[in-house]
Amino acid sequence: MTRIDKPEKLPSVDRLLNDPNGVELICEFGASVVIRSVKTILARARAQVVAGTTIEYASLLKALSEEVMHTVTPSLRPVINLTGTVLHTNLGRAALPESAIKAMIDVARGASNLEYDLETGKRGDRHKHAEDLLCYLTGADAALVVNNNAAAVLLTLNSLAKRKEVPVSRGELIEIGGAFRMPDIMAQAGCKLIEVGTTNRTHGKDFELAIGARTALLMKVHTSNFEIKGFTKSVSEQLLAEIAHRHNLPLVTDLGSGTLIDLESHQLPHETTVTEALGAGADLVTFSGDKLLGGPQAGIIAGRRDLINKLKRNPMMRAMRPDKLTLAALHAVLRLHTDPSRLVMELPTLRLLSRDHSEIARLATRIAATVQDKCEGFEVIAAPVQSQIGSGALPSDTLASVALKITVSGKRRPGSALIKLAKAFRNLPVPVIGRITDGALWFDVRCLEDECTFIENLQELTLK
Ligand SMILES: *Cc1c(COP(=O)(O)O)cnc(C)c1O
Numbered sequence: 001m002t003r004i005d006k007p008e009k010l011p012s013v014d015r016l017l018n019d020p021n022g023v024e025l026i027c028e029f030g031a032s033v034v035i036r037s038v039k040t041i042l043a044r045a046r047a048q049v050v051a052g053t054t055i056e057y058a059s060l061l062k063a064l065s066e067e068v069m070h071t072v073t074p075s076l077r078p079v080i081n082l083t084g085t086v087l088h089t090n091l092g093r094a095a096l097p098e099s100a101i102k103a104m105i106d107v108a109r110g111a112s113n114l115e116y117d118l119e120t121g122k123r124g125d126r127h128k129h130a131e132d133l134l135c136y137l138t139g140a141d142a143a144l145v146v147n148n149n150a151a152a153v154l155l156t157l158n159s160l161a162k163r164k165e166v167p168v169s170r171g172e173l174i175e176i177g178g179a180f181r182m183p184d185i186m187a188q189a190g191c192k193l194i195e196v197g198t199t200n201r202t203h204g205k206d207f208e209l210a211i212g213a214r215t216a217l218l219m220k221v222h223t224s225n226f227e228i229k230g231f232t233k234s235v236s237e238q239l240l241a242e243i244a245h246r247h248n249l250p251l252v253t254d255l256g257s258g259t260l261i262d263l264e265s266h267q268l269p270h271e272t273t274v275t276e277a278l279g280a281g282a283d284l285v286t287f288s289g290d291k292l293l294g295g296p297q298a299g300i301i302a303g304r305r306d307l308i309n310k311l312k313r314n315p316m317m318r319a320m321r322p323d324k325l326t327l328a329a330l331h332a333v334l335r336l337h338t339d340p341s342r343l344v345m346e347l348p349t350l351r352l353l354s355r356d357h358s359e360i361a362r363l364a365t366r367i368a369a370t371v372q373d374k375c376e377g378f379e380v381i382a383a384p385v386q387s388q389i390g391s392g393a394l395p396s397d398t399l400a401s402v403a404l405k406i407t408v409s410g411k412r413r414p415g416s417a418l419i420k421l422a423k424a425f426r427n428l429p430v431p432v433i434g435r436i437t438d439g440a441l442w443f444d445v446r447c448l449e450d451e452c453t454f455i456e457n458l459q460e461l462t463l464k
Helices: 013-018 020-029 033-051 057-072 099-110 128-138 149-161 182-188 204-210 237-246 276-278 305-315 324-337 340-346 348-353 357-374 414-426 451-458
Strands: 142-146 166-168 194-197 218-221 252-254 283-288 301-304 378-390 394-408 435-437 440-444
Touching: 013 020, 013 033, 013 057, 013 128, 020 033, 020 057, 033 057, 128 142, 128 276, 128 301, 128 324, 142 305, 142 324, 149 166, 149 252, 149 283, 149 301, 149 305, 149 340, 166 182, 166 204, 182 194, 194 357, 204 237, 218 237, 218 301, 218 305, 237 252, 237 301, 237 435, 252 276, 276 301, 301 305, 324 340, 340 348, 357 378, 394 414, 414 435, 414 440, 435 451
Parallel strands: 166 194, 166 218, 218 252, 252 283
Antiparallel strands: 142 301, 283 301, 378 394, 394 440, 435 440
16 A cells, blocks of 8 residues: 655556556546546645645545546435425426427437428517417417516516506515515516505405506516415405506506316316416416426416517526427427327326325335435334425415435434435435424335335445
8 A cells, every 4th residue: 555645656647647547537537627627636635744744645536536536426316306396396396297308309419490480481489489379278369488587477478568657566576485585587677566455355346546658567476485374365256357448558467376177186286377367357367387387497478469479579588498398398298288188197296286195105115114224323214294286386275295205213313314314315315305303314205216226326325
């Protein structure tokens, strides 16, 4: 063993590159990455040796291979979502159906008619690819796709209400995590928010009083992630539409999650559908592609053609246009929606939300013993939990589910042991994400569909 206790004893860059380990790394990952990594680890080693640490040559080789792996491994990678939140924003929201994945692969590989009209041989419109199905499924005259729903709201307000006033109920001035706050979006869109009513109660007459010569439109925002209970009143979409139309103003509804199907027919809580919102009189409805719709990240605006055309003419549109992969995936997801009988099997979001409780329970019981085998010092049982829909959809409705509940056996400090265990699960080749609450680590198995991969992956679990 070569012991290195002085900077002069550190190997040269060439020595490490010509070491059999270095050569192997170069073969696999290319010289450039390996040379850079050698320099990085040598600089680090030099600092350590100067500080008085003695290091082994072998540990340099190990550090080199780790540094190379760190550089080449993608930071963004798949994880197993056992948090119990089906549409988890931090975990990438909706899982896509196979047909959408295939559609993306098909257009990713080569050229496509993204903006090319095959009929005329002239320039085409990328928005056409999803518009027909969106109209068919929602009953809208026209529709437009942008990168996400925040963009959809921004584009709508900027196109229709710049330098004008938009009355919104005080009970609907929401913040949806971090950057999306309705008042801020209004300001960025260049319009003036007129707060109407009170936090808990807003009446039709409040809107009537707020409407003036500078009013551009009325807006209704779906209060996606909270609920006000008790002495409350909000203005129904129908009434708001009636007031707006009486003053010759459009009504814009930000539905947030926005579903195209009747969730109650899948034994799920009711959520206003896009068709219902349009039917109630909204002139434009905005919603996300990757929430209850179960598709790719996108924002969808559906409604009156003249308004959609105004949005399309806004220069901002160019900065928000969806890419071909999004459009391909979205089309496939919309296509599935035209066949409701297949939807529940083929759309992962709906399949997971409506998954049979006894199937979840059987799965939890089956894997509990395997997980127990790998978790010495812990007790693993299958226990009832409530899953959440997530992404602000139906915030107060939860779904009965079953989790692996892991607690610490014996008298160790449970908190730190659970934190360590959760970290060990996150360190697996496919990281497994659960949540710690009430003195236990919980893995809700509602979203676990690939049992074999989970078990195989688990073999790598190391508790230290
Ligand atoms: C989620 C949500 C948004 C933002 O949608 P993104 O697709 O995340 O940009 C806007 N409005 C409401 C009501 C929402 O629930």
